[in-house]
Amino acid sequence: MTRNPFWHTATLLLALNALAAATPIAPAAITLKPRAQVFAAMVLLSDVAEVLPPEAAQALAGVELGPAPAPGVERTVTAGYVKVRLRRAGVDLDKTVFQGERTLVICLAPPSAPAPAPPTAAPRPGDGAVGVKSGAKVTLVVQVGGLRIATEAEAVQACYINQEGLFRVRETRALVRARLISHDTAEVIR
Numbered sequence: 001m002t003r004n005p006f007w008h009t010a011t012l013l014l015a016l017n018a019l020a021a022a023t024p025i026a027p028a029a030i031t032l033k034p035r036a037q038v039f040a041a042m043v044l045l046s047d048v049a050e051v052l053p054p055e056a057a058q059a060l061a062g063v064e065l066g067p068a069p070a071p072g073v074e075r076t077v078t079a080g081y082v083k084v085r086l087r088r089a090g091v092d093l094d095k096t097v098f099q100g101e102r103t104l105v106i107c108l109a110p111p112s113a114p115a116p117a118p119p120t121a122a123p124r125p126g127d128g129a130v131g132v133k134s135g136a137k138v139t140l141v142v143q144v145g146g147l148r149i150a151t152e153a154e155a156v157q158a159c160y161i162n163q164e165g166l167f168r169v170r171e172t173r174a175l176v177r178a179r180l181i182s183h184d185t186a187e188v189i190r
Helices: 007-022 054-060 079-088
Strands: 028-032 035-038 042-044 049-052 064-067 074-078 096-100 103-108 130-132 137-144 147-155 164-169 175-182 185-188
Touching (some): 130 175
Parallel strands (some): 035 103, 137 185
Antiparallel strands (some): 028 049, 074 103, 137 147, 147 164, 164 175
16 A cells, blocks of 8 residues: 655644644733844744743744844834734734833844844753754654654754754744754654
8 A cells, every 4th residue: 555655744734733723822921122133034023022921932932023124124013013913823812911112123133243042042951052043944753652753844943952942844834842852853742
């Protein structure tokens, strides 16, 4: 019997979507910054806001707000726009408190500016060295019994080996929490 070569990919995508849907995002307090300097082509919520509690911050860090402005150009974003993007990401805004600025200005960092390390990227005793930077390609694996399924993903934030981080599945764009197990592999946390 010949199996469809896409069977494993389809099964993984179904499993990852089920995991993403089953992971509720904790209620959050979001404080928008007056200005934000971004270091990547995509502006994420973590670039422009402080989010509490930490569980909500980790769950919402990778919510995409849109492309970064061109070098030398500033982009103004309103709190209303941020709310729309959060709603599209499945966040219950009735359980979310917005604080801080009503508008914020975003600019692309100059190439010479060093990117700040994300707060979740600090090494912990016993952990390994830096595993991946934000945007790095990794293989995301799910293991259920004897079945191991893998797909391509990218790190939403810098992550150390043996640390949990957020990863975006390339095919579905779903955000998944996984533990980085090597410099190019992350295992989905179930």
